[in-house]
Amino acid sequence: MAELRSLSGDAYLALSQGYAAAAAGLALGAARGPEAARGYGAPDLEGDLPAAPRTAAAAAESSGEQSGDEDDAFEQRRRRRPGPGGAADARRRPREQRSLRLSINARERRRMHDLNDALDGLRAVIPYAHSPSVRKLSKIATLLLAKNYILMQAQALDEMRRLLAYLNPGQGLAAPVAAAPLTPFGQAAVCPFSGAPSALCERCDKKP
DNA sequence: TAGGCCATCTGGTCCT
DNA sequence: AGGACCAGATGGCCTA
Numbered sequence: 001m002a003e004l005r006s007l008s009g010d011a012y013l014a015l016s017q018g019y020a021a022a023a024a025g026l027a028l029g030a031a032r033g034p035e036a037a038r039g040y041g042a043p044d045l046e047g048d049l050p051a052a053p054r055t056a057a058a059a060a061e062s063s064g065e066q067s068g069d070e071d072d073a074f075e076q077r078r079r080r081r082p083g084p085g086g087a088a089d090a091r092r093r094p095r096e097q098r099s100l101r102l103s104i105n106a107r108e109r110r111r112m113h114d115l116n117d118a119l120d121g122l123r124a125v126i127p128y129a130h131s132p133s134v135r136k137l138s139k140i141a142t143l144l145l146a147k148n149y150i151l152m153q154a155q156a157l158d159e160m161r162r163l164l165a166y167l168n169p170g171q172g173l174a175a176p177v178a179a180a181p182l183t184p185f186g187q188a189a190v191c192p193f194s195g196a197p198s199a200l201c202e203r204c205d206k207k208p
Numbered sequence: 209t210a211g212g213c214c215a216t217c218t219g220g221t222c223c224t
Numbered sequence: 225a226g227g228a229c230c231a232g233a234t235g236g237c238c239t240a
Binding site: 209210211212213214215216217218219220221222223224 | 225226227228229230231232233234235236237238239240
């Protein structure tokens with residue numbers, strides 16, 4: 001993984017194109033089953049059920065499970081862990097407390113699924129060997145490759161500007177542009193958050 | 209079998 | 225108060 005941290009330019013492309021070969025020592029070459037097989041990708045957000053209980057034990061442990069054992073499991077956990085210990089929690093009735101916990105769990109699950117969707121979106125635009133026979137990029141690999149890809153694009157843009165300045169020495173346009181700082185979205189005419197207005201967007205008023 | 213990756217649960221903290 | 229975010233813990237699946 002360390003290899004990914006310092007990749008740039010050609011090295012990045014080489015790795016990206018031959019990612020499946022694990023040429024950089026990454027153990028990512030083998031085919032992997034669909035995500036659904038691992039229980040991810042089929043969440044039941046409405047019913048507050050786990051995406052797909054991994055095993056009976058895990059299911060029993062999971063607070064989303066609607067089996068007869070779930071109350072026992074929950075009670076055991078509740079006894080084991082004292083909880084936040086707030087006065088409000090202490091006053092809360094067990095059933096009410098449990099219902100709150102389930103809703104918090106569901107929210108957290110949804111949040112993580114959103115995060116994974118975003119990561120999938122990122123994988124879709126990173127140039128690497130997209131293929132059913134190639135294992136999906138891990139989260140950390142996705143982030144690191146994305147970072148290096150951005151840096152590489154910025155570098156390419158910089159070189160392009162230099163070339164333009166060289167070819168058009170008399171143009172006043174080149175100087176300020178060439179001097180412009182290379183920030184990922186600094187020159188972008190399109191809001192990076194367009195299409196999905198987000199609270200993260202600080203550059204426009206397309207707040208949700 | 210160890211290690212990597214992942215999903216989920218959970219409690220804590222911060223923000224609105 | 226409720227929601228978002230975060231990090232730790234736990235356990236399952238997969239591969240070398």
